[in-house]
Amino acid sequence: MRATSIKPAAVAVAAERSPLLFIANTLPPKQPSDQSRESGACQRSRVDQSYSLQFNRTRYFADPTSVHRQNVTSTTKCRKSKSDLSHSPPRPPRAHYRVRREVSRAANLKRLESDRETDGHFKLSSEKTSLKPPVINCCISATDLMQQVVYPTPQGGVAPGGKAYGSWFDPEPVREHAPSASTNSNMDRKTQLRDDPHHAKERDVYPQKIRLFASSPPPPYLFADEGKKSPIQANKTSKLIKGSQPAGEKMKPSAFEEIPDLETPQSPVPPSPSREKKCRGFFALPELCDPFTPIDPQGCGYICWLLVMTFCYSYNAWCIPLRATFPYQRPDNTIYWMAADYFSDFLCLLDVALVKPRLMYLHEGFWVTDPALTRSNYRKKLQYKFDIISLTPLDILYLYYGTHAVFLRFPRLLKLQTFWEFHQAMDRVLSSPYMVRIGKTLFYIFYLIHLNACAYYAMSVYEGLGSNGWVYDDVGNAYIRCFYFATKTATSIGKNPKPENEMEYLFMTVAWLMGVFVFALLIGQIRDIIATATRAQTEYRKMVDGCTRYLRRLNMPLSLQRRVTAWFSYTWNQQRCFGRDLVTTFVTDVITASEAESSTCSPNHNGSGLIWFQLETSLFNLRGQDRTRIRNDYVLWELSDEPRILNSLPYNMKRDVALAVHMSTLSKVQVFRDCSESLLRDLVLQLRPVSFLPGDVVVRRGDIGHDMYIVKTGECYVMSPDEREVLATLREGSVFGEISLLGIDGARRRTATVRSRGYSSMFALSKADLDHALRYHREAALILRHRADQIMRENAAREADRRASERQARRATFGHGVGSRRLSCASGSSAHANARRRLRCASALSKRRLSSVSEHKAMDSVSLAVECSRVRTPLPTIVFTTE
């Protein structure tokens, strides 16, 4: 009994506050057919787009734990969530049924609590009662939410309160939906009818109705592999298909279904037959140089271009004030300065005239590539105005002021947007963008100091170099000395020369104020960036410390504490992050196991997980300091909940990310290899990562099976009943624990003990999730049953052998059996055959006995049942259906 009762509250509160989580699931899919082969950068950019979309629309994230982090500004949140995702490899959370499961869990809360009270382990305190109302209330609101939100179904309809279906394009089988609330939608009605057997007749009518509603002719169908062909080729093929089709015979849509190019969807706006379109690719130039090809804003070429533009901008930003104040532009080098100036101006001109107007942009989720539209989009932007102003050729006034009047180039500094754009792009592209962020902040700091140095030199020149003790005395390198002075004043380090007149006082005041406010802000920003970069590690350390503290306080045996620490370090090394579920499961298992062995454990933790411990301790240990610390720890655990990160993504994207991450392991699983890909897609979000230490029992013979396991890394041994022999070694991609889940002949007990050999990581799949998947994937059910049947036969034969040899040995020892009987028993093979025959011809009596063994009885009767099944259970008869 695992009572993670806070979780329902947290999730439901978040659900209440953030219905976006649910709404996000109804977003239209963006689902390429071969998700699993998507590159990491592509995934990242999709995820990034999703974040931007959510953030731009709502300035808010559907983050279940955002409740705890309201003090964080939304922009930082956006960045942090992104960096979290790029930093920690996401694992599949059990987010799919999460809210539903939490609701049902919370519904049992009262029962759990009363259980504890009657056990004497948990006494109701005034604080404990304060926990109840939010839990119950929130669950009700989450249920309401589930009832009201409608989800798209694979049939194109919507299902209220049901599971969000991945894609409208997915050829997923029909599933059950919760009965719909009354709506006026045609589509809703259609979905209801489809699911309702009483409306079978009406159901047949509906597709025709839908066809009648269609206003435009259906698109020409293409073969699946033609998606990659050029439009001209595709056209030809479609004509061919039309030509080869006998007249009057309807084309089967399923056979010729077009696979839309979802990665770069086309503009919904009908393209104008512009000159640019006709000339596209005419010069056979690379994308960036061809004036008729649209530019991908996330492409490598454009990012390189942004880098060049950033150099140009930085050149102007640093050199214009420098040359305007310091005497570094002399008549002999003016020509070089001017060459550099005009080269950068030329690049800026190219940017405004040729690059920016060709940038593709997203319009309602579609990439607009039409040159006329991209151009007008750029012209509508504020950036365009700044870009144009920045190119104002004030340099003409050189004719009047002379070439030393560099201040005429100040408009060039308005092209700041490009600088920001480059950093945003790098932020998106790099897997670890912290260095770029720190670099940008350092750039700001040094630039401010640079401006300060220029201003100081200009003032010194104005007042006369070395005219008093404050101004620059014209000794040494002017720039270095002034930069040094500016750094000292800006960072308020002290020991500055004393100002002597009002202007100097004013200068110092401004410099100090800038130091206090601007610099403090920037330095704080660097601290934030570093903290974000190392957040996972810091949390890990805190978590380990917190956990050890708890175990110590609860007086746990030292060996157990060591095991917990070993598990922490193993999990960290493997995954670089923790999921709360993971921690809870592990600690629960460890503690439950140790409780049986150790009498030193505190009686009130009841083996129900560390989260529950924390809560309980916070309720019972009323020492102020401790309580605060415990609550902080709890919040930390909440924050470290990994599914939180994935939950802020739309369902499809979450599934794609999980698929991409776990593809290497899942592709090795034989069961999945022989089944349709949709099984994998259905299951991937239900897989729960679990880890085991050397020698840990993963499943124990005779226990009731709740989960099936897939080995991700490490090895496991399947042990013989006496645990002296290794029956099989399971490696990466092996599946075990399925026999008890399939409940063959009504038995749900584990047939063997499986131990982890060394450290091993696995995916666990619960019985409910497996059952749900197998209901729709009959081929997987057949494979699993076939496998289970084989294993059970093998085990039964082995057992029979063992028993026969035992019996033989006993007879030999005690001299049992005489005459012909002894003769017949002397032959091992005949004994073996007898045993087998007996196994095959199970008597009705043994069957009755078996079924009478209740699975809810105590362990004594369990062992009896197992013993009974070993001797008398007939081999399962598997009925293969062709359905």
Ligand SMILES: Nc1ncnc2c1ncn2[C@@H]1O[C@@H]2COP(=O)(O)O[C@H]2[C@H]1O
């Ligand atoms: N002889 C065997 N070889 C391989 N795997 C086995 C063998 N016997 C049992 N198992 C696996 O060990 C699991 C123990 O739990 P289950 O009975 O649920 O399912 C069992 C099988 O998946």
